[in-house]
Amino acid sequence: MIPDQPRPPDKITRLRGACFLLAAGLLAAVAARQMLPARWDEPVFPSRSMSRVLRISDYFSGLKHTRADTEIYLFEGREPGGAMLVMGGTHPNEPAGFLTAVLLAENLSVERGRVFVIPRANHSGFTHTEPGEAHPMSFAIPTSAGTRRFRCGCRFTNPLDQWPDPEVYLHHPSGQRLSGPETRNLNRSFPGRADGNFTERLAFAVTALIEREQIDLVMDLHEASPEYPVINAIVAHERAMDVAALANLTLQAEGISFALEPSPQNFHGLTHREIGDATPALAILMESANLMQGRLRGRCDAGLILDGKDPWxxxxxxAGLLRVPYDEAGIPLDVRVGRHLAGIRAITDALNFISPDRAISLSGIPTYSEVQQRGVGAFLSPK
Amino acid sequence: MEGWTLLLMIAALALGVFALRLPTGIALFLSAAAGALIAGHGFPVRHLVEGSILYLDPILLVVTSLFFMGLFERSGALAALNRAAVSALGSRPHVLLALLTLFVMFPGMLTGLTAPCVLTTGAMIAPVLIGAGLSRARAGAFIASAAFFGMVAPPVNIAAMLICSGVDMPYVGFGWPLLLAAVPLALVSSFFIAGKNVRGLADPRLIEQLPPSHFARHGLKLYLPLLLLLGLLFGAKSFPEHIPYVGVPLMFVLAGILGLVTGERVRLTDVANWAIRQALPIVGLLVGIGVFIQILTLTGARGFIVVETLTLPPALLYLGLALLVPLFGGVSAYGSSSVLGVPLLLALLHHNDIMVAAAISLLASVGDFLPPTRLAVILSAPVVNEEPNRILRASLIPILLGILGGVAMILFANPLARLLGLN
Structure with missing residues (x-):
């Protein structure tokens, strides 16, 4: 099978090889330069009522000096009350979740209780894009003082932080089997473990935060493709179902339609299942419809994230293939962020009604109609 | 526009491969660049480079499995193993042929890939098949066929896992459906391909045609690299707390390096050079496929394919399934499962979802035989020293069985699911 003396390449072959290597090196260098901005965090300008900036490594030192160590914005009211955690960027390719958390941090004021906001829950996932998906690296939102640019990352942790993937991902502790790359999916890694892989350690740190800060309510903000069955939905752990149902009634009264979905008991690793099981917190996840994630989409560019319009x-x-209403108006980012913000308000109000002793009083959050009228950019800090 | 872009990309690919006789990898890259240009994306360097690393892990797997096989052969272990198998089971050729099929399938069952099957176990049995009288083309088809069904067989079927991930469905309950989809069809294909040459396995002259064994000089030590490889593969899965998962490529390298001291003297650089030379066309192909898929997605041609498939009239949907899923699998089996498989599963929710996902994974994996990539065929070509197109022509039976089996599994998904206790 293996010849003893391989034939040495001739001059032309060598020259062709050298040219090929040079061209490949040049392409790689240009691409590296284009990809470099993915490493730089876009600034977040928290509102004046923010108390402190924490880091996830404050809750698990094993993440210090790693790309998982993300910022947490803490808002404390003057009166004691409950505690809430809002997570955006669990999946960095879901811009409405990330942007809602940024917008919340830049506008929120808390009168009672405490609110923790994590805009980039999987910080590592923001530092790359997923090969084969052709997602734009960023999108720009106009504000009163110019545009602000936000990254569109990857659903998974950067392989530079966690690699190689096993062929089969075995979730801890359930033993559930998923495809290998899911081992880098933060929302399949809860409750996490201190001696686990990079993503499991990040999930462990979030769980530790929830336990140490005695968080009452966790809201994890997501997006999904319009053909996905769980869409425009509130997914709630069984202990959070009362709060979610009451919130859904409020939202329906406001003309904002959400499906109310129970967290599946046999599907593990997700925030609404594992945080609800492992901690006393009420765990809720919200989904809006993002065309950029779908397999039916046509041309991919930042415009698709912003206006959500696509002929396919x-x-x-x-043809009746979608799970959400869709027409020529598209599903713009303003609508998706507005829905998440409305959901946060309604769910907090429902918690306050059901558990008044652990109430959280918020202000400064723009309403759904305000976001539709003025656009997301009007509520982002122009700094 | 997306439809025209797709047509142009296919035309450019055909021009590159057939008229200009370019390597398929380069032709894929150039057709992708042309597609991006015509769709108004200019020369999108970032996307071209990002697409090129889509299959980085399979590329490492191909290179390192060839490295392992080179050392395993040079150390004398391969010849010893072949002689041992023929000596033990030569008197029962049908049993031997069935076991050879399952042996080739084995790495695919653990990794969900065809490459390790073709390049390790497939390469190990190639001399036996050729010695038994199979033409090189049919020996290649036998190996490609078993590798294809090994990729589909449980416990690890990555195509099915990708579909599950796309619809948030646990990869649970797939054991029997995938076994049903893979093992009977694999055995039928093997016997069809081997034909009358099955009897050749019982020919006493076969053993004389095999390369000389060095077993007498080195003993069981010869098999240590194979045992180490299996130990690492199984150990990391069975005892993850004690044996760290280092990735299959590194497992191949470690096991291959052990082969330096367990048999005949081998020069490491000779084998490494050989492995790279053998792997280079395959690596180029995988890089080209990655770039092609990235540009299909960027330009919207991917969405065009998916929506056009899903909106076929119901009567044509099954025909579409039978043709389009394998054809897209010809670009990438995993791509076809993820891109077409997920929406198709959602469109076929009135059928048992596990059976449908298993069936689509079978249909998508047929793509490993089909152009432009013909991955299983291309990989088999150097193993049996034959032209890929001749191997492809000899592989008609597994291709047809894969397609018919996949469609039948979808049509009869509900009764089959009841039979297997899935409902």
Missing amino acids: YLAAAR
Whole structure:
């Protein structure tokens, strides 16, 4: 099978090889330069009522000096009350979740209780994009003093932080089997473990935060493709179902339609299942419809994130293939962020109604209609 | 526009491969660049480079499995293993052929990939098949077929896992459906391909045609690299607390390096050079496929394919399944499972979802035989020293069985699920 003396390449072959290597090196260098901004965090300008900036490594020192060590914005009211954690960027390719958390941190004021906001829950996932998906690296939002640029990352932790993937990911502690790359999916890694892989350690740190800070309510903000069955939905752990149901009634009264979904008991690793099981917190996840994540989408660019308009999704909607209403108006980012903000308000109000002793009093959050009228950019700090 | 872009990309690919006789990897890269240009994306360097690393892990797997096989052969272990198998089971050729099929399938069952099957166990049995009288083309088809069904067989079927991930469905309950999809069809294919040459396995002259064994000089020590490889593969899965998972490529390297001291003297650089030379066309192909998929997605041609498939009239949907899923699998089996498989599963929710996901994984994996990549065929070509197109022509039976089996599994998903206790 293996010849003893391989034939040495001739001059032309060597020259061709050298040219090929040079061209490949040049392409890689140009691409590296284009990809470099993914390493830089976009600034977040928290509102004046923010008390402190914490880091996830404050809750698990094993993440110090790693790309998992993300910022947590803490808002403390003058009166004692309950505690709430809002997570965006658990999946960094879901811009509405991330942007809602940023917008919340930049506008929130807390009169009673405490609110922890993590805009980039999987910080590592923001530092790369997923090969094969052709996602834009960022998108720009106009504000009153110019545009602000936000990254569109990857659903998974950067392989530079966790690699190689096993062929089969065995979730701890349930033993559930998922495809290998899911081992880098933060929302399949809860409750996490201190001696686990990079993503499991991050999940462990979030769980430790929830336990140490005695968090009452966790809201994890997500997006999904319009053909996905759980969409425009509130997914709640069984202990959080009363709060979620009451909130859903409020949202329906405001004309904002959400499906209310129970957290599946046999699907493990997700925030709404594992945080609800492992901690006393009420765990809720919200989904909006993002075309950029779908397999039916046409041309991929930042415009698709912003206006949510796509001819192929329109064709799919006409063929009855989608799980959300879809027409020529698209599903713009303003609508998706507005829905998340409305959900946060309604769920907090429901918690206050059901557990008044652990109430959290918030202000400064723009309403759904305000976001539709003025756009997300109007509520982002122009700094 | 997306439809025209797709047509242009396919035309550019055909021009590159057939008219200009470019390597398929380069033709894929150039057709992708042309597609991006015509769709108004210019020369999108970032996307071209990002797509090129889509299959980084399989690329490492191909290179390192060839490295392992090179050392295993040079150390004398391969010849010893072949002689031992023929001596033990030569009198029962049908049993031997069935066991050879399962032996080739084995690495695919653990990794969900065809490459380790073809390049390790497939390469190990190639001399036996050729010695038994199979033409090189049919020996290649036998190996490619078993590798294809090994990729589908449980416990690890990555295509099915990708579909599950896309719809948030646990990868649970797939054992029997995948066994049903893989093992009977694999055995039928093997016997069809081997034909009358099955009897050749019982020919006493076969053993004389095999390369000389060095077993007498080195003893069981010869098999230590194979045992180490299996130990690492199984150990990391069975005892993850004690044996760290280092990745299959590194396992191949470690096991291969052990082969330096367990048999005949081998020069490491000779084998490494050989492995790289053998792997280079395959690496180029995988890089080209990654770039092609990235640009298909960027330009919206991927969405065009998916929506056009899903909106076929119901009567044509099954025909679409039978043709389009394998054809897209010809670009990438995993891509086809993820891109077409997920929406198709959602569109077929009135059928048992586990059976449908298993069936789509079978259909998508047929793509490993089909152009432009013909991965299983391309990988088999150097193993049996034959032209890929001749191997492809000899692989008609597993291709047809894979497609018919996949469609039948979908059509009869509900009764089959009841039979297997899935409902």
